Amino acid sequence: MTPQLALLATLDGIAYAALVFMVAVGLTMIFGVMRILNVAHGSFYAIGAYSAASIVLGLTAAGMNPWLVFPGLLLAAVGVGAVLGTLIERLLLTRIYTKEPVLQLLVTFAVFMILEDVQRLVWGVRPYFAAEPVYLLGNVQVVGIFYTAYQLILLPTVALLVLVGLRLFLRRTLSGRLIVAVTEDREMATALGINAGRVFLLTFVLGSTLAALGGALASPTTSLVPGIGADMIVLSFAVVAIAGLGQVEGAAIAALMIGLGRSFAVYVMPELEVVVPYLVMVIVLLIRPEGLFGVVERRRI
Amino acid sequence: MTQLSWLHRTVILALALGVAVMPTLYPWSQVLLTLALAKGLAVLGVVVLLQAGQVSFGHAMFVAIGAYSATFLGRALGGGDLVVVLLGGVLTSVAFGLVIGVFVVRYRYIFFGMLNLAFSMVLFSLLEKFFHITGGSDGLRVLRPTLFGQSLDRATFEGILFYLTLALALGLGWLVHRYLQSPLGQALSAVKSNETRLEYLGVSARHVLLVGYVVSAALCGLGGVIIGLVQGLVTPELGYWVRSGELVFIAILGGASNVTGAFAGALVFEVVRTYAAAFAANIWQMILGGVLLLIVLFAPGGLIALYGNSVKKLFARTRTEP
16 A cells, blocks of 8 residues: 555545544434434434535526535535424424333334435435535645545534534533533433423434534535435444444544544455444444443443 | 233134135235245244344344355255255354354343444445355345255245245244243343343343344244245345344334234235335335334334234123123
């Protein structure tokens, strides 16, 4: 492997990790607060991506100012997260908070199956390309390699902003601290008068928006086909499991591990590309079952 | 899970008899029923794990392992014998179940579910990528095996396979029912209700779950071998996560607390799918998801509980009549 290829693989890996991180951090937050693994999280990613592609294609076709596509991407993410997230949390999830974990898992799995077909009905099976935002930002040169500014600068910047923003939000604001309180000890938090229902809704919408944001930002760099949601949910679960459930900063590191591992596999052993994330997960969990940064749950008798 | 009453026994036997005579009345139903029963065997495997409160989103991998290993064996032997192929497929599934099981039984709930999913995705992509061995996404043709050295024509083979599958479904259904009532099986449901207490009793929860896992792998493998033989073709799609989801779906549809639920669910599912797929192919998953939601929210016991309730109501009514 030449140094140039290695650099290329590194850049690919970082861009990919930025996207996976945004989705995974939403998943881990929702799990931390609600103790539900939301399988439908992958659908938010896919629907965010499709909506963003539609908006970008619509704006371009209408001949509007091309730079409007960036607010368009954001709008798609927030729209999908707020509307779909609120609907699902209020109509479905509120009914299952007291049920067994298996049933909770099955309900989100059912939502996932339904949303997969909704995507197919709305957007069809034809692949979508909406690379306008990538062309707009052009290429930059790094040590003799041309790389798109979108993937090299925009994606990692947004991911970092999400990481720092989440940290500040969770530590410094009232809503954020309420979320942390419910994550730490739901029973105690409700006993102190925290409205857990509102915290749940807030977390779910926030997490879903992050997934949709990951999708919206991914849409200019990949072709959108049915099934991207399924791949993403498994991948982001791998990130969450490696980091330890509920770990925000850990998710960033785990996403980097998976992103880099995958992009190097593409250049070295293309057959193993799909397998690498799971291999990393299996190895990490073999050594540390609670994840790299996770804490061991106390046993409740 | 309670003892089967005489009524339930009669109903089960009557249903089995009904299934057994179906192909003589309607020859087209034979392949459909064989597939449904084979799938029922695989679902039975998922049901065993559900007793412990664990749901696996990757059990179709054992279906694929059973189907592929039987196919490889059959091709290596130039067709092979039905008994050899069946045993080979099941034993390979057991071996894989042991190795993967030792690893995954250390985890519970989402970790358990998703690790199984991860393993199944690895297997799926390996089956797809190494096409010089596995035929890639086109799959492999399954050679028709002989029976005790006798070569069979297609119709006879399908007939034998159908009755064999029915017999296996009844026999293994009964065995699994006995297993779930045995101390080892009861310990399985203790893993669900309170694992710590189980450990205090001196029973290793991991060991209990591992036995359950291997049993479920064997059942899924057996189902896989039969599915491969009926279809005459094995593809990586057998082990795709959608198939795993289907197995869990059928288990919940039928009623996860009961052995008969697995087969009732599988029969209903296959029949509905055969007809629904024709006019609702685009929204098939949506229908499955919708039904799953309805069952989880409003009828957590599945078909079997619905049946049980209606039987109870019927009896209550006859008793109050003067």
